[in-house]
Amino acid sequence: MKNYKLTFAVLTVAIVWGTTFLGIRVAVETIPAWFVAGIRQFVAAIIMLFILLYRKEFKWIGWNNLKYQLIFSTLMLIIANGMTTVAEETVTSSLASLMSACSPIVVFLGSVAIGLQKFSFRALIGIILCFSGILFIFWDGLNDLANPDYLMGVIFLFLAILGWASGTIFTKKLNLQSKNITLNLFYQFMFAGIIQLIFAFLFSENYNFENWSAVSISATLYLAVFGSVAAFFAFHYALTKISPVQVSILAYINTIISIFLSWLILDETISVKFITAAFLIILGVFIINYNPELFKRKRVEE
Numbered sequence: 001m002k003n004y005k006l007t008f009a010v011l012t013v014a015i016v017w018g019t020t021f022l023g024i025r026v027a028v029e030t031i032p033a034w035f036v037a038g039i040r041q042f043v044a045a046i047i048m049l050f051i052l053l054y055r056k057e058f059k060w061i062g063w064n065n066l067k068y069q070l071i072f073s074t075l076m077l078i079i080a081n082g083m084t085t086v087a088e089e090t091v092t093s094s095l096a097s098l099m100s101a102c103s104p105i106v107v108f109l110g111s112v113a114i115g116l117q118k119f120s121f122r123a124l125i126g127i128i129l130c131f132s133g134i135l136f137i138f139w140d141g142l143n144d145l146a147n148p149d150y151l152m153g154v155i156f157l158f159l160a161i162l163g164w165a166s167g168t169i170f171t172k173k174l175n176l177q178s179k180n181i182t183l184n185l186f187y188q189f190m191f192a193g194i195i196q197l198i199f200a201f202l203f204s205e206n207y208n209f210e211n212w213s214a215v216s217i218s219a220t221l222y223l224a225v226f227g228s229v230a231a232f233f234a235f236h237y238a239l240t241k242i243s244p245v246q247v248s249i250l251a252y253i254n255t256i257i258s259i260f261l262s263w264l265i266l267d268e269t270i271s272v273k274f275i276t277a278a279f280l281i282i283l284g285v286f287i288i289n290y291n292p293e294l295f296k297r298k299r300v301e302e
Contacts, residue, residue, distance in 0.1 A: 009235075010234075012234035018261070021093040024085050025262070026266075027216045027220045034196050039193070041077055041193035041224070042197065043193075044224045045190035047229050058186075069187045072171065074195075075163045076164055076167035077188060079159060080163035097258035099137075101282060102134065107169060108123065111172065122287060125284075127284065130280065137273075255282060
């Protein structure tokens, strides 16, 4: 009998995370980026709190665990998610999603540097393909880098990638196991939300709330409810049914969906070179992360 819950979970992760870059782009049209990021994480934290209270699982996690959660939050939510949101004020959502797809390459190189993984000829091919894709992205757009706003957007994207990769490597290095991921997430979301809202009031030049459109507000709430909460639960449910390697292939689907939606809804220009770049980057990341278990079914007791 087919596992419809698993199918729904996988589709949720693939589609919802594929729409987050689009959602961010729509949100920052009238809302300053740090407000979008801060509200997203703060609302997600409140939702997590209600879930924990309903389950009677809310409690203090201890200073040692809190320290780790704040590090994760800083790297993966404040820096990675926050910088991506700021970047999308000046770069397209399709470019942001495609550049973010390079994160596994940085994770791999960092893992090799600290001895978590071994370098191989196959990895070298993947890296060459990935950087060839990046070259295709900026082949015709080098002049755009002369625009300070666009250049800063690209720099913010690279900082976001470094933040996400550092958080991933940090997690792998410590190999921490959590019995209550929801509880840890509450602390991560709450910390990130508060810090990002402080950044919003400090660094936003104009945050006239009257100028915030209903569409941008709806997009921000969508990011909180679906992008940060629903997709997360679906992701971890999928991990209980199939292998992490199989779940990882969703990252490639997310990028394709994001680029398609950016073209369809936001009317962003998707050139042949951009499509070529997407193909090279996704192929490069796939080659590095390829594992024979990828297409093997994992038997799980119901």
